[in-house]
Amino acid sequence: MTANGERGAQAPLDASGTLPLDTSEVRDWITLLKPRVLSLVVFTGVIGLAVAPGHLHPILAVTAILCITIAAGAAGAINMWYDRDIDAVMRRTQKRPIPTGRIGADAALAYGILLAIGSIGLMGLATNWLAAIVLAGSIGFYVFIYTMWLKRRTPQNIVIGGAAGAFPPLIGWVAVTGQIDAVPLVLFAIIFMWTPPHFWALSLWAHQDYQRAGVPMLPVISGARETRRQVLIYTILLVPLTLAPWLMGFNTVVYGVVAALLGANFLRHAWLVWKDEQDASGVSLQGDAAAKKCFKYSVYYLFLLFAALAADRLILA
Numbered sequence: 252m253t254a255n256g257e258r259g260a261q262a263p264l265d266a267s268g269t270l271p272l273d274t275s276e277v278r279d280w281i282t283l284l285k286p287r288v289l290s291l292v293v294f295t296g297v298i299g300l301a302v303a304p305g306h307l308h309p310i311l312a313v314t315a316i317l318c319i320t321i322a323a324g325a326a327g328a329i330n331m332w333y334d335r336d337i338d339a340v341m342r343r344t345q346k347r348p349i350p351t352g353r354i355g356a357d358a359a360l361a362y363g364i365l366l367a368i369g370s371i372g373l374m375g376l377a378t379n380w381l382a383a384i385v386l387a388g389s390i391g392f393y394v395f396i397y398t399m400w401l402k403r404r405t406p407q408n409i410v411i412g413g414a415a416g417a418f419p420p421l422i423g424w425v426a427v428t429g430q431i432d433a434v435p436l437v438l439f440a441i442i443f444m445w446t447p448p449h450f451w452a453l454s455l456w457a458h459q460d461y462q463r464a465g466v467p468m469l470p471v472i473s474g475a476r477e478t479r480r481q482v483l484i485y486t487i488l489l490v491p492l493t494l495a496p497w498l499m500g501f502n503t504v505v506y507g508v509v510a511a512l513l514g515a516n517f518l519r520h521a522w523l524v525w526k527d528e529q530d531a532s533g534v535s536l537q538g539d540a541a542a543k544k545c546f547k548y549s550v551y552y553l554f555l556l557f558a559a560l561a562a563d564r565l566i567l568a
């Protein structure tokens with residue numbers, strides 16, 4: 252690898268005469284799939300599949316999860332292809348494989364498209380074509396609606412476009428049942444409502460990156476104070492919604508109590524973001540410590556909430 256991150260001409264052959272595996276190259280191709288974000292996307296998909304009524308052969312269930320993983324990764328790769336210009340400007344993203352030249356833009360696009368087509372086709376063959384259609388819809392939503400249309404146009408980009416990340420539990424459910432029911436739509440709505448506090452908490456300290464790249468995220472357009480207010484509002488809307496699976500009789504009161512406790516803590520974090528010591532324009536005087544904690548908690552929160560929902564449903568309900 253050269254100093255600017257580009258690959259040298261040829262990797263040397265090892266003693267057996269074969270090309271040694273370049274692990275950094277493999278890592279770059281994995282990076283294109285946004286593996287860290289994938290963890291939660293796939294986890295919520297697994298839960299949707301696990302709590303759905305009916306039976307799917309274990310091999311087909313694993314295949315369905317693999318398809319959700321590959322599809323979400325493919326969407327991430329196409330997102331990185333399209334956003335390569337702004338990724339090169341933002342500090343958080345400028346070391347990604349395309350802006351550094353370690354992977355060519357065309358190769359990344361081809362990779363994303365191939366994985367997307369492969370995952371949709373395999374999902375249809377392994378489970379049912381409704382699951383494949385919803386899977387295709389979620390890739391399309393993330394790529395066309397969020398990445399190519401809304402992200403660079405409106406601060407509401409993540410509210411509408413963020414719905415892409417809410418699809419996985421619905422896809423998992425449909426893979427088992429072949430139909431769309433009220434419960435997976437509630438799970439969809441929970442992630443939909445969770446995304447704004449998740450992202451806007453982060454955007455409070457990452458806004459300079461977005462400003463530099465010309466991306467109209469909420470703090471750039473409406474300021475930090477309004478962003479804090481929106482974090483709190485969406486968290487207030489989210490918490491009662493998480494009680495719906497219990498109120499609908501899908502879960503027991505045990506889930507209801509766990510959801511309320513996890514939600515109370517999320518509300519505490521959102522309240523501290525709102526109350527953070529600020530200057531006149533709402534910029535934190537505490538290095539955005541409250542927003543950083545709120546963002547971190549948002550990730551644990553969704554993991555724990557979905558884990559509680561599945562444990563309660565599979566063991567108690």
Ligand code: HEM
Pocket residue numbers: 287288289290291292295397408409412413415416417442446449450453550553
């Ligand atoms: C449009 C909606 C969303 C936006 C703009 C967004 C943005 C971000 C950003 C910028 C980060 C931090 C840095 C990074 O890892 O690249 C992040 C982290 C994360 N996001 Fe989101 N996110 C969104 C929706 C989601 C959804 C729907 C999920 C899963 C259900 C999710 C799961 C995660 C996880 C698990 C992390 C932590 C990754 C780590 O450990 O670093 N995000 N998100």
Ligand SMILES: CC(C)=CCC/C(C)=C/CC/C(C)=C/COP(=O)(O)OP(=O)(O)O
Pocket residue numbers: 285288292319322323324326327330334344386389390393398415416418419
């Ligand atoms: C099943 C399926 C296809 C799901 C796909 C949905 C998906 C990958 C959701 C994650 C949402 C996300 C990471 C948005 C950030 O994009 P960004 O472009 O704002 O983030 P960046 O600045 O880090 O690139």
